[in-house]
Amino acid sequence: MDARSPSQRRRREMAAVTSGAGRCRLSKVGAGRRPPPARVRVAVRLRPFVDGTAGADDTPCVRGLDSCSLEIANWRNHQETLKYQFDAFYGERSSQQDVYTGSVQPILRHLLEGQNASVLAYGPTGAGKTHTMLGSPEQPGVIPRALMDLLQLTREEGAEGRPWALSVTMSYLEIYQEKVLDLLDPASGDLVIREDCRGNILIPGLTHKPITSFADFERHFLPASRNRTVGATRLNQRSSRSHAVLLVKVDQRERLAPFRQREGKLYLIDLAGSEDNRRTGNKGLRLKESGAINTSLFVLGKVVDALHQGLPRVPYRDSKLTRLLQDSLGGSAHSILIANIAPERCFYLDTLSALNFAARSKEVINRPFTNESLQLHVLAPVKLSQKELGPSEAKKARGPEEEKTGNPESPAAPASASQKFSLLQKLSSMDPAMLERLLSLDRLLGSQGTQGTPLLSTPRRERMVLMKTVEEKDLEIQRLKMKQKELEAKELAQEAVDPTERENCSPTMLLPLARRRVTVAKPLKKAVVIPLQLIQEQAASPNPDIHILKKNRKRKLEHVDASGPQEKAEDCWELQLSSGLLAHGRQKILQLLNEGSARDLQSLQRIGQKTAQLIVGCRELHGPFSQVEDLKRVKVLSGKQLESFLKANILGFAAASQCCGPS
Numbered sequence: 001m002d003a004r005s006p007s008q009r010r011r012r013e014m015a016a017v018t019s020g021a022g023r024c025r026l027s028k029v030g031a032g033r034r035p036p037p038a039r040v041r042v043a044v045r046l047r048p049f050v051d052g053t054a055g056a057d058d059t060p061c062v063r064g065l066d067s068c069s070l071e072i073a074n075w076r077n078h079q080e081t082l083k084y085q086f087d088a089f090y091g092e093r094s095s096q097q098d099v100y101t102g103s104v105q106p107i108l109r110h111l112l113e114g115q116n117a118s119v120l121a122y123g124p125t126g127a128g129k130t131h132t133m134l135g136s137p138e139q140p141g142v143i144p145r146a147l148m149d150l151l152q153l154t155r156e157e158g159a160e161g162r163p164w165a166l167s168v169t170m171s172y173l174e175i176y177q178e179k180v181l182d183l184l185d186p187a188s189g190d191l192v193i194r195e196d197c198r199g200n201i202l203i204p205g206l207t208h209k210p211i212t213s214f215a216d217f218e219r220h221f222l223p224a225s226r227n228r229t230v231g232a233t234r235l236n237q238r239s240s241r242s243h244a245v246l247l248v249k250v251d252q253r254e255r256l257a258p259f260r261q262r263e264g265k266l267y268l269i270d271l272a273g274s275e276d277n278r279r280t281g282n283k284g285l286r287l288k289e290s291g292a293i294n295t296s297l298f299v300l301g302k303v304v305d306a307l308h309q310g311l312p313r314v315p316y317r318d319s320k321l322t323r324l325l326q327d328s329l330g331g332s333a334h335s336i337l338i339a340n341i342a343p344e345r346c347f348y349l350d351t352l353s354a355l356n357f358a359a360r361s362k363e364v365i366n367r368p369f370t371n372e373s374l375q376l377h378v379l380a381p382v383k384l385s386q387k388e389l390g391p392s393e394a395k396k397a398r399g400p401e402e403e404k405t406g407n408p409e410s411p412a413a414p415a416s417a418s419q420k421f422s423l424l425q426k427l428s429s430m431d432p433a434m435l436e437r438l439l440s441l442d443r444l445l446g447s448q449g450t451q452g453t454p455l456l457s458t459p460r461r462e463r464m465v466l467m468k469t470v471e472e473k474d475l476e477i478q479r480l481k482m483k484q485k486e487l488e489a490k491e492l493a494q495e496a497v498d499p500t501e502r503e504n505c506s507p508t509m510l511l512p513l514a515r516r517r518v519t520v521a522k523p524l525k526k527a528v529v530i531p532l533q534l535i536q537e538q539a540a541s542p543n544p545d546i547h548i549l550k551k552n553r554k555r556k557l558e559h560v561d562a563s564g565p566q567e568k569a570e571d572c573w574e575l576q577l578s579s580g581l582l583a584h585g586r587q588k589i590l591q592l593l594n595e596g597s598a599r600d601l602q603s604l605q606r607i608g609q610k611t612a613q614l615i616v617g618c619r620e621l622h623g624p625f626s627q628v629e630d631l632k633r634v635k636v637l638s639g640k641q642l643e644s645f646l647k648a649n650i651l652g653f654a655a656a657s658q659c660c661g662p663s
């Protein structure tokens, strides 16, 4: 016998559950990495026969086989039973404590790691959902037990001297006929469900009550539950026709640098009865309610099916319930579904359908992640730059996504949240070193497994990165353009000597060469600047400084037969530039080498960004170049490169001056 008090025992159990993982250890999930999957855990709880439900000779239609499996009669074949296996099965004799410690307590630790968790009680009306979730003063259910443990844990973990300060808030709402009603403030009417830019589901205007003890919790929860119970009496079992959602948020703030913040949300949900309302013969209001209940639960079934089958569209938005559960089912939460079933034969079809739903839910995969961010004062230097902005500019720069949501849940939070976001507007004008440090901090946190800071992991940061990429791409495009020019020039030169072209064209047809627009800075590869020995014929040129020369070149042809090599005379066309043009070109290049910026230098043929920077560096180091050949001396260009560089550029200048007239 364990002589310890129940609360002591519970604390020990919690400690055992949480110790292995280490409470403050960051989970190995980060902004850059895909979080590890966590399957939705499914437990089935079979309630005992209760007074008034069983007939005298009623025998159960379902029974447990072991701690994970059960069987139910097969209505199609009475000789057979249908078997189901789940993560846990709790039989008629199971206690509230068994269900809680076996299935719910293990996921609570994730809240203190800044992750979300949810517990859903599913099943037909009368199968024990409310008993499981709420229970009674004698047999408290999941909700009081979880709250007690969570508050105890946060008190211990958030005590003075511990690294994190913790606070807990609670909200309580019901979804009734597709309306979201705040049970802590029933006058507030239907509330809307929103999603922020990080995919978190929010309910703007929902009451959040801070709680520090279980007494605090009861003070808010009991009257709110009565709101629901009063309704139930008035509206005839309203409580079983609405979904009751208790939201408990655990906020953590690191006491020392880097002052991280974490938020974990726990949803404890008592769903409306899943019975098939077509069989109940409902009319009027009851029928309308049934329709609404069926919509929500029907969509819940569709959502589970879509997730189960991996469909690209999951219809979360088709009902309020599924929209609210968006980050719990197939989302960021550790989820547990407790399917409640009843043993009576009159429940048979609803039990079967609940078991089938539970079996499908078992296949749903969630990807929980740590919800962590940095506090504002870590980035104080950035704040200064924020001050430079006027309010209208600040609003503009905040962008639509922040205006849309901006954490409207609590009135105190939006100010800091929007301040945080608005810091980003000045990232572009921020000191690059500071920006670089912020980005590397962001990367570091990412590599440590946190979810990334909201300051930097936002669309605005993405924009900054994008702008940087665009700048790089621009440079790349410039380089490619230069390359293209060069290739065009090469092609042009090729044309000038292409034998097939030559057969059809007389040398004089090359005359327009000097006038072509494309000849601006176009090198002609075959142009030579040294006097030729085999000049036979000189073609007329409109530019007296450029002469088109025809020369004979002998080429050896190897034959495969034994006749031996033969020599074949070939005509070859080359351009000769006048000494005046050469001197002028050299002068121009030299001037550019000594006075041009790196960008100017890149306008020269064969000079890319790196070479241009090298030339500027040499100039600064050794002083001005006295002649173009110095490029060879300082090893910027090799002898061969220098030759082609001169040819290409001098011809380019000549062509440009021809095209644009004398300068």
Ligand code: ADP
Binding pocket: 046, 047, 048, 050, 123, 124, 125, 126, 127, 128, 129, 130, 131, 132, 240, 273, 340
């Ligand atoms: P639901 O919320 O699914 O409509 P309830 O929780 O109201 O069902 O349960 C219906 C009745 O069955 C209640 O009187 C409840 O006390 C009783 N009950 C449910 N589950 C159990 C259980 N495991 N042990 C004892 N009584 C139970």
Ligand code: MG
Binding pocket: 126, 129, 130, 131, 239, 240, 270
């Ligand atoms: Mg109920």
